[in-house]
Amino acid sequence: MNFLEQYNYWIVIILMMSGFYIVIAHGNLIKKLIGLTVFQTSVFILYISMSKVTAGTAPILNEAYKVYSNPLPHVLILTAIVVGIATTALGLALVVRIKEAYGSVEEDLIQEKDLQQEGSE
Amino acid sequence: MLMGVYSLLTASFFVLMDAVDVAFTEAAVGAGISTILMVTVLSMAGRFENRQLHHPRIALFVVLITGVMLVYGTFDMPAFGDLNAPVQTHVAPYYLQQSAQDIDIPNVVTSVLASYRGFDTFGEVVVVFTAVIGVLAMLEFSRKPDTTGDEPAPMYQHKILRIVGKILIPPIMLFALYVQFHGEYGPGGGFQAGVIFAAAIILHAMLFGVESTRKAVSMPVVKVLAAVGVLIYGSVGVVAMLNGGRFLEYNALAENPITGQHVGIIIIELGVGITVATAMMLIFLTFARRVGKANGESA
Amino acid sequence: MIEHLPILQVIIPLLAAPICLILREARLVRWFTFIASALAFVNSILLLQQVQTQGTISYSLGGWVAPIGIEYRIDLLNAYLLILVTSISTLALLAAGPSLRKELSERKETYFYVAYLLCLTGLLGILATGDAFNVFVFLEISSLASYTMIAMGRDRRALWASYQYLIMGTIGATFILIGIGLMYMMTGTLNMYDLAERLPEVQQTKTVFTAFAFFVVGVCLKLALFPLHLWLPNAYAYAPSIATVFLAATATKVAIYVLLRFIFSVYGFEFSFSHLPLQEILVALGLMGVFAASIVAIYQDNVKRLFAYSSVAQIGYMILGLGVGSKTGLTATLLHLFNHALMKGAIFLALAGLIYRVGSVNLKAFSGLGKQMPWTMAAIVVGGLSLIGVPLTVGFVSKWYLVLALLESNWWPIAVLVLIGSLLAVIYVWRIVEVAYFRKAMQDSAPYKEAPLMILIPTWILVLANIYFGIDTGFTVGLSEQIAASLFEVAK
Known part of the structure; x- marks a missing residue:
């Protein structure tokens, strides 16, 4: 019974784990950023889920409704989404520069080149 | 491309959860701007990916620990949609009840x-x-x-x-x-x-x-x-x-x-x-x- | 205006940032940035005075009383750190002119200053706020600004370092976000002091425990606690010199502040230390950090990276002090926060002067510099002695309190280990001294001149501060003891 009551959170956890796994395990820098986005989005869902009230409606006041969702997590997540896109944009800008400087967006190739550079110094 | 679809799905989920403002933003940002940027950069970096994964075992281990922690955390959570959860009874009611008087929108x-x-x-x-x-x-x-x-x-x-x-x-x-x-x-x-x-x-x-x-x-x-x-x-x-x-x-x-x-x-x-x-x-x-x-x- | 000090602290640099972008002209922007930071410094001193006379100050933003609105709350702990951050930032900016002109193209300079101000804003915002979610927002401002600054380094490895920092930093921030979300879920509030009141009721739940775990892990990523420090050495090594000075001296300190704030003021000492094995974990990780990072530092040839690893080791000492879980231990941590900022500020500023003249921080390039750049090298040596913990420097004061705290709790084996750790610092500092003073300069190059005065002056202000606060410990020790006492009081 208890498990069913929290099914939303279980989905969040699955999403979170897959995003997190992509970030750590993938060598492609763009894929890492995609993983990061998935990871962040799962947290958004966590917040939005907790604001939901059964039989409630969107928090736009109207005479016809009595029960509303909690508006506070919505506000927090609006902010978090913006932070997310800002991070993604910055990360992609870095990827572009890395591609130009190293000629690759693969983690192992970049590290190899760094080691060579250190050896020659 | 899948990114965009994923974002749209998330957005529609938010609508289901009564978070229309958030859904609107996620649709515009996640499915729009973010995807466009990703595609732009991909066009430059190429689709080729080294199939090799990095320390997949360590990654899996870290992720599993995180997941177990979270699952452990859900055991004492208030039920989904519960009207009497602390989130719904503290602070939030103030916004819903007083907003009309304080701000009137x-x-x-x-x-x-x-x-x-x-x-x-x-x-x-x-x-x-x-x-x-x-x-x-x-x-x-x-x-x-x-x-x-x-x-x-x-x-x-x-x-x-x-x-x-x-x-x-x-x-x-x-x-x-x-x-x-x-x-x-x-x-x-x-x-x-x-x-x-x-x-x-x-x-x-x-x-x-x-x-x-x-x-x-x-x-x-x-x-x-x-x-x-x-x-x-x-x-x-x-x-x-x-x-x-x-x-x-x-x-x-x-x-x-x-x-x-x-x-x-x-x-x-x-x-x-x-x-x-x-x-x-x-x-x-x-x-x-x-x-x-x-x-x-x-x- | 006096009642607005808490918010002015943050919005002075904040509003200065967009104005800088409009001003565009690098020279103008430089002075403007400096003035904004200096104003923030004056503001922080006034704030400390106000706190000392009136007690904790609360400032409700938007006129909405917490927990409905966001509250700024200044007590001794954040007033102390506000002074630390603004003073280092102002001194670093004093030296920024010549150093940046050498290391960045002119068109990028403006962006650097804007990013610098935003980073300062972010750090000050984290310190001043009394709202958990606001911490996250300002954390991201400071992080995004620091990724930008680091990526401006000349070496292409700066880009890779910045990217790694971005990934690790975002994971950390997301963990913090999960932690805050779970806390909110169980209490319905985001205000730290409201949280502190409402958490005891639900203290035993698994969700609150998970929230705490995620929050602490996230913050530890940000403060580069061993083994989560991997992003730090390269980020500090390849960033522009001024960015390194600022970030090394302040950013990790602010992360430690967040940790202290949540352990003591939000969760309460009782919860953090008696229900969880936090004490053992912190002590173990702190010690491992000290040894692993010090040993790696010994083998570094890039001197900037050497000192970056040494930073990881010093963070280990701070965490160790916290892990002792006594008033003296906390005092040691607070002292070391301040003192380490002084040491690393002085060392990295001196290195900025060195890069200005020599263009490299490879150990080979140091040969003979003891004679050619006596003031710069002397600054590095004094900073190094302070890192080791030689008497008459600030390093000695904080190590003394740390050992004292360990002995008080009868943990003498660990006290011995701390002393051995200091010996490791002797080795890496000695390597530099040996090359600089006892090796002849390379034949093929003309002798280098002393670093420009604009870099030397702030360097030596910090060096003298290292010695001054090492002898006259009234201000730092007195304040740290007061803060430690007040944190333990709140906890009870």
């Missing part, structure tokens, strides 16, 4: 966003501004001299697209303005409006080429506008302070507190809109130009 999300927690939103605008500074600092100047090759615009050959696009751009901009000023009543507000407005410009750039868009909108002016948006928001706070209130205390802006709240919210939403629209434009145009050039060279 129907969209409670807007009143929390713009007034009760207005400082967070100010921080959010600053985050966007910071991202613009970062992207510009990294991508604005290339070391190589400008290669003035007149490469054709990406979709120049599609006549139908161009005409349809031309027709579409003005309504999109109008819609952005509607969203901007209607945020107090329905879902929407400065942030969403800014993104939509920027989307119109981005569409223009995709259809007619980045260079022609850069001719149409002057980059230095756009840059100044991005800064001005932040300043508008901040100055509302400072004016409130000069009028004897606290920072961002809109009540101090006019004789009647409610009017003060309305004035404050409209002005800060404008600041948000300006910064976000210009920021998204700057980010996209800077990316597109840099990446376009790199592609031109490799071709």
Whole structure:
């Protein structure tokens, strides 16, 4: 019974784990950023889920409704989404520069080149 | 591409959860801007991926621990949708009950966003501004001299697209303005409006080429506008302070507190809109130009 | 205006940032940035005075009383750190002119200053706020700004370092976000002091425990606690010199502040230390950090990276002090926060001068510099002695309190280990001294001149501060003891 009551959170956890796994395990820098986005989005869902009230409606006041969702997590997540896109944009800008400087967006190739550079110094 | 679909799915999930404002933003940002940026960069970096995974075992281990921790955390959580959860009984009822008296606009999300927690939103605008500074600092100047090759615009050959696009751009901009000023009543507000407005410009750039868009909108002016948006928001706070209130205390802006709240919210939403629209434009145009050039060279 | 000090602290640099972008002209922007930071410094001193006379200050933003609105809350702990951050930032900016002109192209300078101001804003915002979610927002402002600054380094490895930092930093921030979300879920509030009141009721739940775990892990990523420090050495090594000075001296300190704030003021000492094995974990990780990082530092040839690893080791000492879980231990941590900022500020500023003249921080390039750049090298040596913990420097004061705290709790084996750790610092500092003073300069190059005065002056202000606060310990020790006492009081 208890498990069913929290099914939303279980989905969040699955999403979170897959995003997190992509970030750590993938060598492609763009894929890492995609993983990061998935990871962040799962947290958004966590917040939005907790604001939901059964039989409630969107928090736009109207005479016809009595029960509303909690508006506070919505506000927090609006902010978090913006932070997310800002991070993604910055990360992609870095990827572009890395591609130009190293000629690759693969983690192992970049590290190899760094080691060579250190050896020659 | 899957990214975009994923975002749209998330957005529709948010609608189900009654978070219309959030859904609106996620749809505009995740499915729109974010996907466009990803595709732009992918076009440069190539689709090739080294199949090799890095320390997959360690990664799996870390992820599993995280997952187990979270599952452990869910055991004592209040049930999903529970009306008596602490989240619903503390603080939140205040917003829902008092917002009508304190601020008098129907969209409670807007009143929390713009007034009760207005400082967070100010921080959010600053985050966007910071991202613009970062992207510009990294991508604005290339070391190589400008290669003035007149490469054709990406979709120049599609006549139908161009005409349809031309027709579409003005309504999109109008819609952005509607969203901007209607945020107090329905879902929407400065942030969403800014993104939509920027989307119109981005569409223009995709259809007619980045260079022609850069001719149409002057980059230095756009840059100044991005800064001005932040300043508008901040100055509302400072004016409130000069009028004897606290920072961002809109009540101090006019004789009647409610009017003060309305004035404050409209002005800060404008600041948000300006910064976000210009920021998204700057980010996209800077990316597109840099990446376009790199592609031109490799071709 | 006096009642607005808490918010002015943050919005002075905040509003200065967009104005800088409009001003554009690098020279103008430089002075403007400096003035904004200096104003923030004056503001922080006034704030400390105000706190000392009136007690904790609360400032409700937007006029909405917490927990409905966001509250700024200044007590001794954040007033102390506000002074630390603004003073280092102002001194670093004093030296920024010549150093940046050498290391960045002119058009990028403006962006650097804007990013610098935003980073300062973010750090000050984290310190001043009394709202958990606001911490996250300002954390992201400071992080995004620091990724930008780091990526501006000349070497291409700066880009890779910045990217790694971005990934690790975002994971950390997302963990913090999960932690805050779970806390909110169980209490319905985001205000730290409201949280502190409402958490005891639900203290036993698994969700609150998970929230705490995620929050602490996230913060530890940000403060580069061993083994989560991997992003730090390269980020500090390849960033522009001024960015390194600022970030090394302040950013990790602010992360430690967040940890202290949540352990003591939000969760309460009782919960953090009696229900969880936090004490053992912190002590173990702190010690491992000290040894692993010090040993790696010994083998570094890039001197900037050497000192970056040494930073990881010093963070280990701070965490160790916290792990002792006594008033003296906390005093040692607070002292070391301040003192380490002084040492690393002085060392990295001196290195900025060195890069200005020599262009490299490879150990080979140091040969003979003891004679050619006597003032710069002397600054590095004094900073190094302070890192080791030689008497008459600030390093000695904080090590003394740390050992004292360990002995008080009868943990003498660990006290011995701390002393052995200091010996490791002797080795890496000696390597530099040996090359600089006892090796002849390379024949093929003309002798280098002393670093420019604009870099030397702030360097030596910090060096003298190292010695001054090492002898006259009244201000730092007195304040740290007061803060430690007040944190333990709140906890009870």
